[in-house]
Amino acid sequence: MNTTLVKKDLYIGGGHVATNDYVPLYSPYNQMKIAEVAEASRADVDQAVEAAEKARLILRKMPAHKRAAILEKIARILDERSEEAAKIIASEAAKPIKFARGEVARTVQTYKFAAEEAKRIGGETIPLDAAPGGENRIAYTIREPVGIVAAITPFNFPMNLVAHKVGPSIAAGNPVILKPAEQTPLSAYFLAEIAEDAGMPAGGLNVVTGKGETVGDALVKDPRIKAVTFTGSPEVGKLIRRNAELKKVTLELGSNSGVIVDQGVDVDKVVKRAVQGAFAFQGQVCISLQRIYVHENIYEEFIKKFTAETQQLRLGDPHDEDTDISAMISKDDVTRSVDWIEEAIKAGAGLASGYSIHGHILSPTVLVNVDPNTKVSCQEVFAPIVMINKVSSVKEAVAYMNDSKYGLQAGVYTNDIGVGLDAVDELEVGGVLINDIPTFRVDHMPYGGIKESGTGREGLKYAIDELSEMKLVIINKN
Incomplete structure (x- = not known):
């Protein structure tokens, strides 16, 4: 990436808009200043909403094939500029470049899925004559755009999680105001x-950067905003839900995802996954593997092999092709992680590997x-830390997994499909993966959780349902 300092204005109504305040953006890895980024005021947010309102009818009336064509072109241009995009992610988020490339590739696919779904938004026919009095009536449903969507996104997947909000919004015919995480505005x-190059109507996509208490609060409370889609912490998600009143709200929140490893499985295969x-992007992933419950018959073997595999990971500069682990997103996150590790050790946990600090890099830590x-078990650690505990059965492990305020995804490794299906019935989560880790996600599957992991579902088809309204039509032939 060009290291020349860049200055980023707001993007409103199809053009760049200067604001009164700009804040420096620093690399999490080496603390070098990489940009100056506009910090929006409430007046700037109002301007963005006005621009989106002007675009609302344009997108609402735009044929599905034209919305799809815009999304297809976004995917094509992004694919052509994929290396540039990956370097941006590596610079502003300290995501190792090989994983940043993977994110960009997934983002291309996400916009392609959005384009496909734009062309098949439909309803269903309702057999009214199933009820007395419904004879000779035709009924069907259609789906219509909900209106202006506020998309509030996190730092950890600054392109793909944005795509999961922008893609379905545009596919459904909604303009978007995007408020990215403060650390990752360049994406x-x-x-x-x-x-803009793909033909997005002016005001169809607006980018407004700044503090959550200013920009996010203004968006959530503005009556012209009809839907809010947010990925972030449960605390902020709850606040959004309280302030959003009757807006549609989709919340993708926290997790402390776990996997159960039954006896008899291929330990080598499970360990690699x-x-x-556990450690992809420094564990800063909503479905990062945080808790591992291993059957007592293979527990010692699992720890030995897991620790050996962990110690092969390379720490370093996110732009280095060989780097597996780089800096956490902030110094405060390193400090918090160290405090949580110390708490666990004082409570009796053993340290199997890791727990060394190199600048803002925390080495992969196995407890x-x-x-x-302790917090490393019951809170969302969002760091390169994993705990491994012994259990006597899958049933015992399920009880530990469910003893959590979160419920996003869970994995179960077992050779007994009956045991796996029993776990599906008993686990209190939004998704269960048999013979895989809970960190698995492809971009068109329904994705979301229960409890404090959120409400609603992402995945293009499912997100479009969240960002559109159903209308019933009845024709009386009597």
Whole structure:
């Protein structure tokens, strides 16, 4: 990426808009200043809403094939500029470049899925004559755009999680106001540039950067906004839900995802997947593998092999092709992670590997025999930390998994399909993966959780349902 300092204005109504305040953006890895980014005021937010309102009827009346064509072109341009996009992610988020490339590739697919779904938004016929008095009536449903969508996104997937909000919004015919995470605004402005080149109507996509208490609060409370889609912490999600009144709200919140490893499985195969799930992007993933419950008959073997595999991971510069683990998103997150590790060790946990600090890099840390009441077990760690505990059965492990305020995804490795299906029935989560880690996600599947992991579902088809309204039509032939 060009290291020349860039200055980013707001993107409103199809053009760049200067504001009164700009804040520096620093690399999480080396603390170098990489940009100056506009910090929006409430007046700037109001301007963005006005621009989106002007675009609302344009997108609402735009034929599905034209909305699809815009999304297809976004995917094509992004694919052509994929290396540039990956370097932006590596610079602003410290995501190792090989994983940043993977995110960009998934983002291309997400916009392609959005384009496909734009062309098949439909309803259903209702047999009214199933009820007395419904004879000689034809009924069907249609789906209509909900209106202006506020999309509030996190730092950890600054392109793909944005795509999961912008893609279905545009597919459904809704203009979007995007408020990206404060640490990762460059990806959002890069998308705005691409969308403009792809033929996005002015005001169809607006990017407004700044503090959540200013920009986010103004968007959530504005009556012209009809839907809010948010990915972030449960605390902020609850606040959004309280303030959004009757708006449609989709919340993708926290998790402390776990996997159960039954006896008799291929330990080598499970370990490779589990290490990847625990430490990809420094564990800063909503469905990062945080808790592992292993049957007592293979527990010692699992820890030995898991630790050996973990120690093969390379720490370093996110732009280095060989780097597996780089800096956490902020110094405060490193400090918090260290405090949580210390708490677990004081409560009796064993340290099997890791727990060294190199600048803002925390080495992958493996804790064993962890007290379930400590934060590394019952809170969302969002760091390269994983705990491995011994269980006597899958049933016992399910009880530990369910003893959580979160419920996003869970994995179960077993050779007994009956045991796996019993776990499906008993696990209190939004998704269960048999013989895989909970970190698995492809972009068209329904994705979301229960409890404090959120409400609603993402995945293009399912997100479009969240960002549209159903209308019933009845024709009386009597």
